[in-house]
Amino acid sequence: MKTIRVVQRLFESIPLFVLTIIAVFFLVRIMPGDPVDIMMGSAGNVSQEQIEQMRSQLGLDKPIAVQFADFVRGAAQGDLGYSITQSKKVTDLLVETFPATIELALAALLFAILIGLPVGIFSAVKQNSWVDRLSMGFSFLGISMPAFWFGILGILIFSVTLHWLPTSGRLDPTLELHKITGLFLLDSVLAGNWAAFRSAFTHLILPAVTLGAELLAIVARISRSSMVEVLRHDYVQLARSKGLKETAVIFKHALPNALIPTVTVVGLQMGVLLGGNMIVETVFGWPGLGRLVVQSIFARDYTVIQGAVMLYGVTFILANLLVDIVYTYLNPKISL
C-alpha cells in the first residue's frame, strides 16, 4: 500500500519537474549576453564573422523553438549536449560534480543532527541551566550569521593561522584515489587508502561545518522547544508517576514525539542544504554541483545550467520524498 503511495507521489512531481526544465531553458536565454559574448569579451579583437561562426557552431543562431526542440529530443535520450565553455559532455560534468555535493550535504546533515539533536534535548531536560542558556545563545548566533562569512572565519583561523586544515578542494593534489562512488571518504575506505581518507576528511571538515552550522542551530532550537512541550504532557507525567526511570521517560516516551517537528524542519531545510551549497562550495573551491551552477551562470553556459538544474530538481524531489517516508515512519497516524 505504502509503496503505491510513494510511486504515486513520484508521478505527481513530474509536472513540476517538466515545468522547471522549460522555465530554465528560456530563463537562461533571456539573461543579458550569451556565452559567445562572454568568451569573446575577454579575447579582444575578434571579428564579427568569427563571432557569427561560433554562434552557428553552437546552434545559438537557430530559432529558439528549434533550439528547444533539439534540447527536448536530446534530453529524452539522456543526451544533455556539450558544455559550451568546457568542451566536455554535460552528463560527464554532472557525474563528476554530483558526488562531491552529496558528500558535502550528507556530512553537513550528519554534523547538524549529531550535535544539534543532543544539545536540544539536553537543553530541554535541563531547562534554564547554564548549558541551556549557552547553547541557545550559540544557536541564536548560528541563525543570525551569513554562512559564507562563517566559512571565511574558519579558513582564517584553522587554515591561515593554525595551518590545521586545507583552504580548498577535496583532496591533496599529490594523492591518487581510484573513484568508485565519487564519495571520497567512502572510496578511500574501500581502497584501504588511509592517506587519502585523512586528506579527504580534513578537506571536508570546514565546508561541512560551514554548511551545517545554520541547520545545527535550527535543529537545536526546534528539538529543544518540542521536547519542552512534550515533557509537559500528561502521558510523560504519568510515566514519571509510575516510577519509571527518568532516562526511560525521556528516551522512550518523550523523544519519539519530540522528534516529529525536528524531522519536519530538517526536511524543509533540505533546500537550504542543497541550495546553500552554492555559496559554501564557492567559498571553499569545492568541486560540486553548486559551484558548477554559479560558474556556468557567469559564463552563460546554457547547456550546463540546464543539466545542473535538472539534477537539482531530481535530487530535491527524492530528498523530499525520503523526508516524507521518515516522517510517516515516526508518526504512524499520518499517512503519506
Next chain:
Amino acid sequence: MSTAPLPAASRGASAYPWKKTLQELAAHPSGLIGAIVILLYLVMAIAAPVLAPYSPTEMDLRARLMPPAWLTGGSLQHLLGTDQLGQDLLSRIIYGSRVSISVGLFSVLISLLVGSALGSIAGYYRGWFDRIVSRIADLLMAVPYLLFAIFAMAILGPGVLNLIIALSIKAWIEFYRLLRGEIISEKTKEYVVAARMLGRSGPVIILAEVLPNVVHSLVVLSTLRLGYMIIMEASLSFLGLGVPPEVPAWGSMIAAGRDTLINAWWISTLPGLAILFLVLGINLLGETLRDITDPRLQARE
C-alpha cells in the same frame, strides 16, 4: 498537538494594543537591545555622509592594506584600516549599511503589501483566484531560495532596485500564506459573520475587522524576514551578483578580502561583523515580539 482554544483576550482585545506591546518590549531587555541596535544602524545608513570620515570610494594607494588602529602599523587616520585599494574600511562599512538596509526594508515591505493583499483576497473569496495564486505560491516554494535569487539577478543585472525585485518575487509567499490562513479561520468567527449580516462589504470587513487582529503576526513575520533578506542580499553581493562593483556593499567587501586573508584579515572579517550585529539585533527584536504577541508561544513557556 493540543487543540485547546487560544486565549482570545490577548488578541486585539486591549484598547491600546501597541502601547501594551511597547511597554512589554521595554520589560524585555533582549528585545530592547535589538530595537536599539536597529535604530543605530538606521542612523548610520541615513547619516553615512556625515559619519564616514572618507568617501567610500576614495583610494589612497600609499595607504593600502593598513591594519586597524589598535594593531601595530595602524593609524588613527583609518580606524578600521584600509583595503587593497587603500579605501577606508570604516567608511565603506558605514556606506555599506545603505545597500543592506534599503534592500532588506523594501523587499520586506513589498512582500508584506503584495502578500497580504493577495492573501486577503484569496482567503476571503476563495474560488479560482485562490486556486491559481496558491498554485503559483507552491511552485515558487519548491525552488531553493538562493538558486532562484541567483537566476533572477543574472537576468536582471546588478543594482539595488533589482535586488529588491529579485528577493520580493519569492518573499511575498509567506505573507500570503499567513494572511490567507488567518482570514479563512477568522471568517467563520462570530464578529465577521455579524459584520457580514450587517451588510458590510468584503474589503471593509478585511481592513476594518480582520486585519487589526493579525497585525501582530505580520509585524513579527516582517521583522524575522528582514534579517533573512539582509543575509540573502549579502550572499548575492558576495557572489558578485548584487550591486555594481563601485557601490560599497558588505557582501562584496567580504568577497574582496578573501584573497588577502593571510596579510589583511580585517577586510573580510569586519564587514561580516557588521552583518552579524545587525541581523542579531533584528532577530532579537523579532523573537521578543513573537514571544509577547503570540499567545500560542506564550502558553509554551
